[in-house]
Amino acid sequence: METVLVTGGAGFIGSHLVERLVAEGFAVRVLDDLSSGRVEHLAAVRGRIEFLEGDIRDGDDVRRAVAGCTRVFHLAAVVSVQKTVEDPLGSAAVNEMGSLSLLEAARAAGVRRVVFASSSAVYGDDPRLPKREDHAVRPRSPYAVQKLAAEHYLSVYEGLFGLSTASLRFFNVFGPRQDPSSPYSGVISIFLTRALADEAPLIYGDGGQTRDFIYVADVVEALLRASRSTEVGVFNVGTGREVDILTLWREIAALTGCGRSPRHLPPRPGDIRRSVAAIDEAAGRLGFVPQVPFEEGLSRTLAWYRRAPAGS
Numbered sequence: 001m002e003t004v005l006v007t008g009g010a011g012f013i014g015s016h017l018v019e020r021l022v023a024e025g026f027a028v029r030v031l032d033d034l035s036s037g038r039v040e041h042l043a044a045v046r047g048r049i050e051f052l053e054g055d056i057r058d059g060d061d062v063r064r065a066v067a068g069c070t071r072v073f074h075l076a077a078v079v080s081v082q083k084t085v086e087d088p089l090g091s092a093a094v095n096e097m098g099s100l101s102l103l104e105a106a107r108a109a110g111v112r113r114v115v116f117a118s119s120s121a122v123y124g125d126d127p128r129l130p131k132r133e134d135h136a137v138r139p140r141s142p143y144a145v146q147k148l149a150a151e152h153y154l155s156v157y158e159g160l161f162g163l164s165t166a167s168l169r170f171f172n173v174f175g176p177r178q179d180p181s182s183p184y185s186g187v188i189s190i191f192l193t194r195a196l197a198d199e200a201p202l203i204y205g206d207g208g209q210t211r212d213f214i215y216v217a218d219v220v221e222a223l224l225r226a227s228r229s230t231e232v233g234v235f236n237v238g239t240g241r242e243v244d245i246l247t248l249w250r251e252i253a254a255l256t257g258c259g260r261s262p263r264h265l266p267p268r269p270g271d272i273r274r275s276v277a278a279i280d281e282a283a284g285r286l287g288f289v290p291q292v293p294f295e296e297g298l299s300r301t302l303a304w305y306r307r308a309p310a311g312s
């Protein structure tokens, strides 16, 4: 049985990936410090995985975690853009140095392939659409700089040491287990929670801003395909479909029967107006084509929030 490591495996995306890897017959090890993840997210696979509570900043934890692994999925991160603005040094220690320490350990342990969870945030406010991997990057937050730095480290390790790597630039991921509790949580988790509580949504600006929302099961499929492939470099992971925030609320209102009208607040500083991925690189080189239509993803996510309100 092949052993694979998932850093951040107790998180929103990581826990879905772990479930899928177990179903595919891998021996799965998780390294997570539970700073934003929860062991309960792994309840369905408890007893069938190896869970290491540890920190990617700690060299010993990381070496123990990679020992004997053929592939690594690196998802552990400070994921809140706002937190990286408030604490650029502390978040860089995790997102940048933690990623480097993982690569160092992977190289030393003879890991074959590392797949990294990067972000569309690296594109920043470049107005060209759809966003393509060969567009110039314009990071606008410490978070985006840290993700970009980690991407570069992956490619340097590829060039210098022959460690096979891929960075996946996730667009806006949504699905069960996404934590809606902060104002900076994913907008779908917030809107669904408010609709179920019969509360009006808060919309920053006119609601005409757009995002490319991708369902978590599709992101897991992209991660798996990237780990099996030998293609190197960066790949967008989105759907290619642009949805504006007002339309998103209307869909959620229709699904939940919530009759509240949105309350508009001033736009968020730094908010990007439009975002949508070009997805032909991932399709052509990884064979990844998203399968879950947006409406279907919303219904599945709503069903989960109905059963487990407030992200529990």
Ligand code: NAD
Pocket (backbone or CB within 6 Å): 007, 008, 009, 010, 011, 012, 013, 014, 031, 032, 033, 034, 035, 036, 037, 038, 054, 055, 056, 057, 074, 075, 076, 077, 078, 079, 094, 098, 117, 118, 119, 120, 169, 170, 171, 172, 173, 174, 186
């Ligand atoms: P999440 O917060 O649920 O998952 C992150 C996990 O990393 C958590 O379980 C957390 O406890 C763990 N972690 C944090 N710091 C750690 C450390 N020092 N050592 C060990 N573990 C640590 O967030 P998520 O949405 O599942 O994000 C997963 C990855 O995908 C992240 O790298 C994130 O930047 C990236 N990403 C997410 C989105 C999105 O829309 N959710 C978009 C782009 C990129």
Ligand code: UD1
Pocket (backbone or CB within 6 Å): 079, 080, 081, 119, 120, 121, 170, 171, 172, 173, 183, 184, 185, 186, 187, 188, 190, 191, 202, 203, 204, 209, 211, 245, 268, 271, 272
């Ligand atoms: C998201 C990610 C970020 C990632 C980036 C690029 C989350 C929480 N953040 O930021 O980590 O780097 O994509 O991939 O997933 N909005 C409202 N009302 C609300 C909440 C949000 O109007 O209550 C608006 C926001 O102003 C924004 C849009 O909805 O215009 C999406 O917001 P959000 O889900 O926070 O995602 P991004 O800002 O795109």
